[in-house]
Amino acid sequence: MCDTCGCNVTLANRELAEGKQATQVLGNLLQVNDDQALHNRVHFNGHGVLSVNLMSSPGAGKTALLEATAELLGNELRIGVIEGDLETENDAERIRACGVPVVQICTGTACHLDAHMVHDALHQIDLDGLDVLFVENVGNLVCPASFDLGQHRNVALLSTPEGDDKPAKYPVMFRSADLVLLTKRDLAPYMPEFDAAKAVSYVRQLGNVAPILELSAKSGEGLEGWASWLKRGVADLRENLAVPTAEGA
Amino acid sequence: MHELAICQALIDQVETVASNNRATRVSGVTLDVGPLSGVVPELLLNAFPVAAAGSVAEGAILTIEAAPVRVWCKSCETESDAKINRLVCASCGDWRTELRSGDELMLRSVVLEDATSTPHAGQPEEKQRV
Numbered sequence: 001m002c003d004t005c006g007c008n009v010t011l012a013n014r015e016l017a018e019g020k021q022a023t024q025v026l027g028n029l030l031q032v033n034d035d036q037a038l039h040n041r042v043h044f045n046g047h048g049v050l051s052v053n054l055m056s057s058p059g060a061g062k063t064a065l066l067e068a069t070a071e072l073l074g075n076e077l078r079i080g081v082i083e084g085d086l087e088t089e090n091d092a093e094r095i096r097a098c099g100v101p102v103v104q105i106c107t108g109t110a111c112h113l114d115a116h117m118v119h120d121a122l123h124q125i126d127l128d129g130l131d132v133l134f135v136e137n138v139g140n141l142v143c144p145a146s147f148d149l150g151q152h153r154n155v156a157l158l159s160t161p162e163g164d165d166k167p168a169k170y171p172v173m174f175r176s177a178d179l180v181l182l183t184k185r186d187l188a189p190y191m192p193e194f195d196a197a198k199a200v201s202y203v204r205q206l207g208n209v210a211p212i213l214e215l216s217a218k219s220g221e222g223l224e225g226w227a228s229w230l231k232r233g234v235a236d237l238r239e240n241l242a243v244p245t246a247e248g249a
Numbered sequence: 250m251h252e253l254a255i256c257q258a259l260i261d262q263v264e265t266v267a268s269n270n271r272a273t274r275v276s277g278v279t280l281d282v283g284p285l286s287g288v289v290p291e292l293l294l295n296a297f298p299v300a301a302a303g304s305v306a307e308g309a310i311l312t313i314e315a316a317p318v319r320v321w322c323k324s325c326e327t328e329s330d331a332k333i334n335r336l337v338c339a340s341c342g343d344w345r346t347e348l349r350s351g352d353e354l355m356l357r358s359v360v361l362e363d364a365t366s367t368p369h370a371g372q373p374e375e376k377q378r379v
Contacts, residue, residue: 020276021364025266029259029280029354112251143251146287146354171334172287207320207336207346 033147036115040122040150045241047127050234051135053149055173056157057166058139061183061217063091065157065226066134068217070098073227077131077234082121084113084138091136101125112143115150131234141170153178153233160184160194167202175206179213179229186216252292255354256300263359267305270364275306277360283316284333286354290315309360318351 028034044051054062066081073079081102083091092104103121105113118135127133135151137144156177158166161184167174174180180203182196200212211229215222259278267275278297282290290313297311320331322338328349329339337344 021270021272021361022277022358023266023270023361023364024358025262025356026358027262027356029255029262029356032258032261110251110254112254114254142287146251146255168334171336172285175285175336202334204344205335205337207344207348209345 030147033115036119037148037150040115040119041152043122044127044133044150044152045237047130048238048241049127049130050132050153050230050237051149051151052132052153052155052230052233053135053137053144053151054155054157055137055141055144055177056139056159056183057141057162060139060157060159060162062136062139062157063094064217065181065183065215066095066100066136067098068220068223069134069226069230070095070100072220072223073230074099076227077230078129079132079134080125080127080130082118082125082133082135084117084136086110086138101130107138111138111140112147113137113149114147118149132230141166141173145173145176152237155179155181157181157183158199160187160191163193164195164199165202167199167206171206174203175208177203177208177210179210180208181226182212182214184216184218185214185221186219252288253296253300255288256293256296259297259356260300260304260306262356263306263309264304266359267361267364270361272361272364273305274362275309275359276362277310277312278306279312279314279357279359281314281316281353281355281357283351283353284318285348285352288354306359314357316350316353319349320346321349322346 056062070079079100081095081100083102083104084107085091086107086109089104092102095102103124105117105121135149154176156174158180182199196214203212213222213225215226263275263278282288293313294311301307301309318331318333319328320336320338321328322341322343323345324343325338325341327340336346336348338346
């Protein structure tokens with residue numbers, strides 16, 4: 001190996017020999033989003049507000065669930081909503097009609113919400129008066145799963161007409177869920193091909209231990225389980241925040 | 250669909266690394282991407298030249314290393330390969346597993362040209378969740 005004929009330049013070091021420099025970074029690609037998400041989470045913690053990211057395909061019943069939640073828990077939990085859609089204020093108007101403070105984010109063509117969009121929306125909502133802030137993500141079973149918004153919990157909805165195998169088809173989304181809701185169960189008699197046990201099994205095959213609840217926002221069936229999950233979430237968050245930690249969180 | 254947004258975040262990070270090292274050009278970028286990151290490597294490769302145009306990384310070669318899907322079984326304490334939608338233990342079949350590899354979305358390294366300082370990668374990774 002010598003400097004005369006160039007035989008000291010190998011495939012492994014050619015770039016260095018040519019004046020190039022390989023710099024190891026080992027950084028999370030979504031670091032900027034995750035930093036903003038952490039900032040959002042600290043903000044939620046500061047107000048003792050449980051933040052819940054609702055994700056599903058379009059039309060799985062996210063807005064209907066929020067309407068039913070406002071009606072059911074209006075006297076017990078103070079809720080606020082950030083609505084994400086490509087276009088229109090339609091969902092925000094439905095939520096507003098329930099007397100719930102709401103901010104609509106129109107993403108234009110973007111297929112997901114990111115932590116910066118949520119942060120901007122937070123400037124328009126008073127967290128002091130709230131117990132739970134819902135972020136209704138853009139209806140999409142793919143992209144929203146990759147972006148941390150600063151939420152405390154991810155909830156994935158799977159509606160009866162969609163079919164029981166969605167968790168096997170969209171594993172990234174359903175693996176990230178802290179709670180899975182099988183919605184529109186009032187349609188179960190008309191759609192016996194949806195096997196709830198199979199849906200549960202597909203979620204478990206993703207190594208996900210999350211609770212799975214069946215409900216119908218229309219008939220009210222199963223909503224009490226959802227309500228108690230929310231109330232427990234708020235209580236757990238406030239209990240955790242009351243305990244001083246090394247980070248002072 | 251969100252790969253362009255991810256490429257733009259990537260270019261922002263690459264610009265920071267280049268500027269920290271006073272490099273004028275970046276000729277290569279290497280990523281580790283697991284199938285459970287929700288990002289499709291082929292779409293990243295398509296989006297990269299669009300996001301890189303006009304940046305220090307214009308014309309850079311993007312290399313994506315695919316991370317394998319591996320799970321750790323809590324009941325039989327073995328590590329095994331798994332499928333993206335079947336993260337169960339290959340040895341005993343239990344589904345109570347922990348993902349050991351497969352959800353990576355990481356900028357591993359960049360090749361800088363005309364850098365004038367010692368390599369400096371920037372902030373270490375940090376994540377916190379309550």
